[in-house]
Structures are given as C-alpha cells and as structure tokens.
Amino acid sequence: MKHILLLAGVVICLALVPLAIAKAYILNLVILICLYTVMSQSWNILGGFTGQISLGHSTFFGISALVFRYLWVLGAPPYLALCGGSISSLLLASVIGFPTFKLKGHYFAIGTLALSMIAIITVQNLLPGVSFAPPQFLSEYNLASIYYMALTVAVVVIGLVFALTRSKLGLAFVSIREEEDAAEAIGINIFKYKVIAMSLSTLIAGLGGGLFSFYVASYYYYVPFDLGWSFDPVLISFIGGAGTVMGPVIGSVCFVILKELFAISLGQMNVLIFGIVFIFIVLFLPKGIIGIARLLQTKKSSVASPKET
Amino acid sequence: MLHFAQIFSYGILNGALYGLVALGLSLVFGVMNYLNVAHGGLIMLASYVTFLIFSSLHIDPFLSILLVTPAFFIIGLALFKALFQSLMKFNETEKIKNSLLISFGLLLVFSNLAILLWTADERAVTTTYTGKVVQMFGVRLPYIGLGGVALAIIVIIALHLFLTRTYFGKAIRAVSLDHEAATLMGINVNKVCLISFSIGFALAGIPGVVTSLQAFNPAISFELTNKALIVLILAGFGSIKGVLLGGILLGAIEAASVYLVGTPYREVFGLLLFVVILMFRPQGLAGKRL
Numbered sequence: 001m002k003h004i005l006l007l008a009g010v011v012i013c014l015a016l017v018p019l020a021i022a023k024a025y026i027l028n029l030v031i032l033i034c035l036y037t038v039m040s041q042s043w044n045i046l047g048g049f050t051g052q053i054s055l056g057h058s059t060f061f062g063i064s065a066l067v068f069r070y071l072w073v074l075g076a077p078p079y080l081a082l083c084g085g086s087i088s089s090l091l092l093a094s095v096i097g098f099p100t101f102k103l104k105g106h107y108f109a110i111g112t113l114a115l116s117m118i119a120i121i122t123v124q125n126l127l128p129g130v131s132f133a134p135p136q137f138l139s140e141y142n143l144a145s146i147y148y149m150a151l152t153v154a155v156v157v158i159g160l161v162f163a164l165t166r167s168k169l170g171l172a173f174v175s176i177r178e179e180e181d182a183a184e185a186i187g188i189n190i191f192k193y194k195v196i197a198m199s200l201s202t203l204i205a206g207l208g209g210g211l212f213s214f215y216v217a218s219y220y221y222y223v224p225f226d227l228g229w230s231f232d233p234v235l236i237s238f239i240g241g242a243g244t245v246m247g248p249v250i251g252s253v254c255f256v257i258l259k260e261l262f263a264i265s266l267g268q269m270n271v272l273i274f275g276i277v278f279i280f281i282v283l284f285l286p287k288g289i290i291g292i293a294r295l296l297q298t299k300k301s302s303v304a305s306p307k308e309t
Numbered sequence: 310m311l312h313f314a315q316i317f318s319y320g321i322l323n324g325a326l327y328g329l330v331a332l333g334l335s336l337v338f339g340v341m342n343y344l345n346v347a348h349g350g351l352i353m354l355a356s357y358v359t360f361l362i363f364s365s366l367h368i369d370p371f372l373s374i375l376l377v378t379p380a381f382f383i384i385g386l387a388l389f390k391a392l393f394q395s396l397m398k399f400n401e402t403e404k405i406k407n408s409l410l411i412s413f414g415l416l417l418v419f420s421n422l423a424i425l426l427w428t429a430d431e432r433a434v435t436t437t438y439t440g441k442v443v444q445m446f447g448v449r450l451p452y453i454g455l456g457g458v459a460l461a462i463i464v465i466i467a468l469h470l471f472l473t474r475t476y477f478g479k480a481i482r483a484v485s486l487d488h489e490a491a492t493l494m495g496i497n498v499n500k501v502c503l504i505s506f507s508i509g510f511a512l513a514g515i516p517g518v519v520t521s522l523q524a525f526n527p528a529i530s531f532e533l534t535n536k537a538l539i540v541l542i543l544a545g546f547g548s549i550k551g552v553l554l555g556g557i558l559l560g561a562i563e564a565a566s567v568y569l570v571g572t573p574y575r576e577v578f579g580l581l582l583f584v585v586i587l588m589f590r591p592q593g594l595a596g597k598r599l
Binding site for chain 1: 344346395402405410413415422424538573574576
C-alpha cells in the first residue's frame, strides 16, 4: 500500500511537471523514459514473466508506428490512432507471432529475431521514404500533449503489469516460465496462456510504437523496425529485473540517463555499458537491480533483528 | 542463361563463405550446447584486426590468418574462463538459454565497441588481386571468392581430420555425445570444453579474413550471426560435415531469389526458409540428434 501511494505521488508530480517547468529538455527525457518503459514492460510480460525470450519485438513496435501515423495523417485523433496501431500489432502477431509458439526455448528467440529481420528488410524495400507528422500538428507543435500521452500510456501499462502479478493469469505465466512440462502436467493450457501473454505483450508494444510515432515528427519508415527496438528492452528488463513490475521502469531510467550522458560520443556508449552489465546480471544476478535492492533489504533486516531481540 | 550461371556461381562462392562462418558456431554448439550468437561479432572483429595488420604491417590477409587465429584462440580461452565456464553445471535447455543471453550481450558489446573504435564506416582491404577475376565459360569468378572456397575446403578437411584422427579430436567427439560417459572414460570434460570453445573462436578468425577483403562494417556482425544460424539449421544443429553443404545450399537459395525477385530481397528468402524449417524440423534439415 505504501508503495502504491508513493507511486501515485510520483505520477502526480510528473503530471504537474509541464505546468511548473517549461524546459523541453526535461519533458523529452521523461517521454523517452516512458517510451522505453512501455517497450520493456511489453517484453517483460513475455520474456520476464512467461519466460519466452523474444528478440523480435521491433516488428510489432514498427507496424504500430506505421499504422498510427497513417491513421493520424488521415485525421483520426491521436488516442484513437493509438488504439488502432496497438490492434494492428495484435493482428500481425496473430498472423506471424502465434505460429512461432511451435518453437520452444531458444528456437523462439532466434525465430523471432529472423522475423524482425524479414520485417525491416521488407519495409526498407517497400517504403523507402520519410514519414511526416500531419502539417497541422507541426504548425501548432505542443510537446505537453505528447508528454501526457507518454505518461498516461506508461502508467496504464505499469498498472496492468502490477495487476497481472496479483492475478491467476500472472501465476500461470510464471509457472510456464519455471517449468513448462510441470505446468502442463498440473492442467495449465500452455498454448492458451502463451497466446494471451503474446497478445498482451504485442498490444503494449503497439502502444509503444504509436507513442514513438506521435513523438518523433519525421522518420524513415524503417526506423521503428530497427533491431535496437528489439534488443534494448531485453537489456533494460534484465538489468532492472526481469519478471518484476518496477524492474523495467528502473532499467529505463538508467538507460535513458546513460544515453543522455553519452549523447555526444560516437556510437552508443549506453548500449555498450548496458551490454557489459547485462552479461554480469545474467551470470550472477537473475533479478537485476531490483534483486540487489531486495538482497540489501533482507541483509539489513537480518542484521538488525538480532539486536532487537 | 549466362546471366543465371553468373548469379548462381556467385551464390556458390558466397555459400562456401557462409559454411566457413557457421563452422565455429556449429562446433561449439555440438560439443557443449552453447549457442554462441556472438560468433558473427567475432568474425567482424577479426576483419578489423586483419585490416589493421594489413594497413600497418602490409601482411597479406590470407597470410595474416596465422596471426589472427591464435589471437582469437586466446580470447576464446579467456572468455570461456570468465563467462562461459559457470554455465557448465546447467542442464541442456538452461545452457542454451543462458549462453544465448550472454553471447547476445557480447554481440551488442562487440558491435558497439567496433563503432566506438573504428566508426561505422564501410572498409575493405585493397590488395593487388582485389577485383581481379577468372573467366570460365564466360562466367567471371573473383579471386577472393575462389580463395574463400579453397580456404573453406581446407579448413573443413583439417577440422574433420583433427576430430577423427587425433586423440584429442576423438575426446571432443566423445564429449559431444555424452558428457557423463566421457568423464567415466577418463576424459577431462572441462578441458575439452575449454579447448573446443576456443577452437570455435579461432575458427571465427578465418572467415573474418575473407570478409575483410570484401566490404565490412560493425553491422555485419548481426548479418553473419544470422547466416551462421541459417546454415546451422540447414546442416543440422551441431553437424560439422553438413556445414559446407548447408552454406552452399544457402548461397544457392540466395542466388535463386536474386534471379527471381532481385537483390533487395536476397536475405528475406534465407530467413523465411529458416523460420519455416524451425517450425517443422527444429532439429535441422539433416540433423538427427535433439
């Protein structure tokens, strides 16, 4: 309960930021953090909770970005276009994503990677141009509207994941991650729950894609299909703590801040650092930063308790 | 017809290179069930090392294999000790999953390191024989491609002889069949894994030399890993013998797609085939063990 109040406080503070600080820099930073949080949570549902490691989420991110932009340019209000984009991700997932569940374990990872490569090459060839935001929006450009959409989407998604951890559905996901055969033996319909996890995950990836398309005024059509949109969420989730609610949020904050610190340097120093940290997390700390925090907490309490008694 | 023959022979030359690219990955996967997706990154790094050796010491890329492979062998030893040895205790699926994740991290580290060190620009070693071709029945075959084919054949025969004719090679094969039984026969499984992992790294140095003669940049690491995985699934996971054939098959498929649809979708066909085979025969086209 204390945590929820704290979180609500943070959200309200963030919601007031555009009124108090007019600095675009801060708003941009929060928008980026929200965007990465949404993408990481999307990956987290499938990879962190259900244990199906996807290396191809950029496909769903990208398709939604394109559909969002298409609907938006046609005149749909942004929030409606966001839903449209999100649903398009789900549709694509039901065509190409669900069949990949025939692939178990590492085959799923490399299979989804192959799919995302097919997607980016196809988009590069079919749509070589640049996508522009509607001119009317650009003329009255308003960063705060993007900021509020990013914040709303991020809060909704975090809330959804939190609800998931408190539900039977979440338990079913975790049981699939821990031991697929055992889960099946106790009567969990593996395929059904994998499909649900994939649907939730791609819907959220679609929200991320729409957000990207709303935020970035003009981009080459292939940019949202970039493999980075598949890889970064994996790093972020693992480093923050895969299979936890706040892990991806903490990971995203670190990732975006590092990205900003090294923004002037060539290449992506933040990905380099995150890559190295990621390797050590996989080797030694399966629950990431959240895991470290919990470890410290239990140590403190175990040190403190003998004194009390 | 000549056009087709030209495209097709290019496909075969490329295919032999793909076989060479997949060789190290296949060996490591076969022996200890490590899926080292950083393999393409290693090949990319080897290309840069070859490039640096050529530009500073003026040693021909094909000769620099003698420097590059031992260096990568040592890197393999170090990385196995530091990162991969602790995975030995896991069961098969956990091993594959964790090695996949760790090497995925390595792949990102390698490619971003290369961008920081050498920028994302495209480079190539330019030798006296760059761009020279042999004409056969009107088909033009570049020297470099032929060199790659010769190299692939030599390396695969050498590896085959090593695995079948030497004591240590036989130990490697025994370990790949069954770790416990190999231990009972008095084989030091840890040592065998360490050495074969490092041989896998050394084998990344060889295709790196060929790619250094063609255009390369840090981004080829993903492309090469990808090709290696496709070859692996065509050849059967862990099969050494099938690798060259798998590579040539992939080259031929790419050539056919270039002929039918054009160059832009060259990669897509290989990838589609990959996904389809993964779904219906996950052990690979020719593979038996799973």
